[in-house]
Amino acid sequence: MTSESKPAHFLQNIIREDLAGGRVSEVVTRFPPEPNGYLHIGHAKSICLNFGLAQEFGGSCNLRFDDTNPAKEEEEYVESIKRDVSWLGFQWAGEAKYTSDYFDQLYDWALHLIKEGKAYVCHLSPEEARAYRGTLTEPGKNSPYRDRSVEENLALFEQMKNGEMKEGECSLRARIDMAAPNINLRDPIIYRIKKMAHHQTGDKWCIYPSYDFAHGQSDAMEGISHSICTLEFEDHRPLYDWFLENLPVPAHPRQYEFARLNLNYTVVSKRKLKQLVDEKHVDGWDDPRMPTLSGMRRRGVPPAAIRNFCEMIGVTRSDSVVDLGMLEYAIRDDLDKNAPRAMCVMDPLKVTLTNYPEGEEENLNAPGHPVREDLPARVLPFTRTLYIEREDFREEANKKYKRLVLGKKVRLRNAYVIHADEVVKDANGEIVELRCSVDRDTLGKDPADGVKPKGVIHWVSAEKNVDCEVRLYDRLFSDPAPDAGDKNFLDFVNPDNLEILSGCKAEIGLANAEPEQSYQFERNGYFCRDSKYGTVEKPVFNRTIGLRDSWAKEQDK
């Protein structure tokens, strides 16, 4: 720890004290997703927290699929979750675990509660149970089945397990306190009947434990020292503790809650994400505009950027909304340091260098990165005809415009200084070509007259380049809180969230770009080859994020 390191957050403080005071000898955490959907940026915070804490304190972190509800869960998600956690850069301890691994033990513990008179089979229908539960301000009433004998409960529970009861006909409930102000303590259901195959246990069971009955005991079995979850589970903590106190568990882990991540301009609810996919607002769960980890991966977001972002935003108990700009900063910060540089002209304007011999070609060397000397240099073929960005030329402009102007000079990035001599237009007055002259004595040095061009623009050889398609993504929603209150988030889908450019010309080396390998297209932004679309001859590049653009800001003034 250096003097300039971040101050510790409350969980780090708690762990430090637990370790120092001997309450725990080793830190064991767990990331417990339900395999019912794809992981998103919100999960990333939890992953980084749980795995990060284990790493920081020399402990370990389990990956545990919280699969107590076969109606909602699928094997497909198990695989995608493993892939995403690994991609983020974390390794779970041993094999991935499943709450369903513990169904036998959980069943025995249910029996234990029954024998202790602390659980009973209740034949109230779901509707009746709701009525008996009371309300937020009124206590509930005891179920008429609450005082069944141990023997009767044992027999009935056996029948439940054997499939002799119908779904919803009855359930096993903990016998706690129907008048408790905390509704979770009003005889919560701990086993329900679901005549349904489970993706891990097949048709072995037709009764399944509830989250509350499964989670703490699973933690205990795994020797979890700190069971970290989000704020909405805070009210469940007394119940978490009640089970651990009333069952012969090997340990009593403690639950701590933190505030989940909220990001403006972003929705992460599974239902809404699914709707975006189903209604074709996006191209799938891994669409680069999606806040899913698979979408961000495809878009070119480096996992380290997500980790740093999670580090930046901190861990607290206050419900807050993080500005998307922070995520964008973290992405740019990582990419600036690590992405090799390249040039790509999005909207090509042909330039002919009238004093450059036809058929001549030379290979110019360009660094792979302005400061990272470990990144390999590249070779740029320079020829008589080139492409520059259409918006990098004006027939006339004031001094603020630092690009190519008719009759003036500009530096071609990593190459020569050129002078714009003449504009060629078509019948409609459209500029179709620029005729320029090149100063061959300007490679790596200023012009002999000592007049240094103010601007530098990117370019690509018109004779040797990669024809490609470029996809420019913008934020998915135009409203900072698209799902706040009673708004319909679909009303705020940003109509300009995707712009597809074709006929873009990238430097030749990009022909071999690999998906997920990020590049900075100089003066433009960060890009990576798409893993889904494009061909060998004509790749598709996704813009991860643009460079900061103070010129655009200046122009808006």
Next chain:
RNA sequence: UGGGGCGUAGCCAAGCGGUAAGGCAGCGGGUUUUGAUCCCGUCAUGCGUAGGUUCGAAUCCUACCGCCCCAGCCA
């Protein structure tokens, strides 16, 4: 109107009785063959509000206000 939480700058967030860290965004300037990066400067007489305790309060006490979560056989 029951229970559980949370209120420090536009946003995130330190602070734990000794006179408001840091980051993002913003603004101003410098360097620059990327209008990027980098560097420098600037940005809360103020900590939800009102009282009180104290030599001294964001920190302690009291009251009030605002926001979030809970009435699935979901997690």
